[in-house]
Structures are given as C-alpha cells and as structure tokens.
Amino acid sequence: MKNIINIGIPSKGRLRKDVLNIFSKKKLKLISERRELIGSVKNKSNIKILYLHAREIIERLGDGSLDLGFSGFDLFKESEINTQKKINVLKKYEFGKANLVVAIPDPWIDVQTIADLEEIAFEFRDKKKKRLRVATKYPNLTREFLFSKGVTQFRLVSSLGATEAYPFTGSAELITDITSTGETLKVNNLRVLKDGHILKSQACIFTSKKNLKKKGLKNLIRLLSK
Numbered sequence: 001m002k003n004i005i006n007i008g009i010p011s012k013g014r015l016r017k018d019v020l021n022i023f024s025k026k027k028l029k030l031i032s033e034r035r036e037l038i039g040s041v042k043n044k045s046n047i048k049i050l051y052l053h054a055r056e057i058i059e060r061l062g063d064g065s066l067d068l069g070f071s072g073f074d075l076f077k078e079s080e081i082n083t084q085k086k087i088n089v090l091k092k093y094e095f096g097k098a099n100l101v102v103a104i105p106d107p108w109i110d111v112q113t114i115a116d117l118e119e120i121a122f123e124f125r126d127k128k129k130k131r132l133r134v135a136t137k138y139p140n141l142t143r144e145f146l147f148s149k150g151v152t153q154f155r156l157v158s159s160l161g162a163t164e165a166y167p168f169t170g171s172a173e174l175i176t177d178i179t180s181t182g183e184t185l186k187v188n189n190l191r192v193l194k195d196g197h198i199l200k201s202q203a204c205i206f207t208s209k210k211n212l213k214k215k216g217l218k219n220l221i222r223l224l225s226k
Helices: 013-025 054-062 072-078 114-128 138-147 163-169 184-189 218-223
Strands: 005-010 030-033 038-041 044-052 068-072 087-092 098-105 132-136 154-158 172-177 191-199 204-208
Touching: 005 013, 013 030, 013 038, 013 068, 013 114, 013 154, 013 204, 038 132, 044 054, 054 068, 054 087, 054 204, 068 072, 068 138, 068 191, 068 218, 072 087, 072 138, 072 204, 087 218, 098 163, 114 132, 114 191, 132 138, 132 163, 138 154, 138 163, 138 172, 138 191, 163 184, 172 184, 172 191, 184 191
Parallel strands: 005 044, 005 068, 132 154, 132 172
Antiparallel strands: 030 038, 038 044, 068 204, 087 204, 098 172, 098 191
C-alpha cells in the first residue's frame, strides 16, 4: 500500500531502548508482530515498524524503502556519499552519544599524535616491508580521516566483532572504533591518540528525501522530532 509509512527502529541494544522510549513519551503504543521483526502502532493503521540493524536503516532510507528511521550519525556519515545525498537528518538526540577515535596499544609510548603514527607507518613499510594494519568497522571514515592527516601507508582490516581485541590477537596494529566512555579501550590496553578524534556521533531521526510527500508523514515527523 503506497500510503503506508515505514519506520525503521534499531533491532537491538541501547539505541533500540532509547528510541522505544520516544514512542511511549509521544503516546504511540507499539505492537510487535512476527518475532519482533515487524510491528505497528496501536490505532494507526498507516504506520508499519521495521526492526532492523542500525546500519541497514541508513541503507534503506537511502533506497527509499523506509520513510523514517532512527540510527547513529556515525553510520550515516560512514555510508556512501550517494546514500547520504538521499537522506535528511531531521534531529540529533541527546542519547547515543559516542566518538569515533583512533586507538593504539598503550606500550607505543613514542606515539602520541597522528604525526607520530605517520612516522611509524613509514618505518613499518621500510623495515618490515608491510603496511600498518588498522582494524575498523568504519572503513570510509577511517580512510578519509587518515588521508586528510597525511597518513597513507596503512591497510584497513575489516572488523566483524570486538574491534578492540584485534591488536592483541595479532590481527592489526591499531584500531578505529566508536566509544562512549573509553572504558573498553582502557581494559584492552589501548589509548586514543591526542588528535585521534574522527567524529562525534549521537542518535538521530532521519527521513528519506524520496518519500517526503507521503500522506501523513509531515505530521508524524513533527510529532517525533519535537
């Protein structure tokens, strides 16, 4: 049905909880169906809720199969430029705050800044005949940041799980990761470079530019982003 408003909500974690809270504050009662993958809003037959991975929400806003969605600003900025151009950031919330950072092993006492990292990268290349490996779930933002700082001698390693463990399993020399308190990094003997802050992130509500004229969407946007 073409007048159904499709809303993407993160399927797990803290973000999901905080987003559900917005709905209850606005007196919108969510009803879960089909193993909590799909839902609806009580007394609003024109709204369909889809519980998806936060990254997928961005992709589906980009292709127009979602009209509204909640996700992190970091995931929006990590997506392809073409995807970003098709999405509006409606509002940034005061929750889901975290920073995307460059973190290195604590024992690297000579490395304090990105410039020091650049030196190490050249040493690696010249002496060990290999590139510094950077484990990350954010390849686009990481590449862009390091290049902008003049660091070019590195290789990205795609992280599928706990990125902070990569340097200690010999899978990478350093990482970029999202962190809210920095505790997980400390526990894993990692520290953030002094100028290693890539991006400030927080939870946002987004809309697909393609479907803005959909009936009832403007009122819903007004209600949810108030």
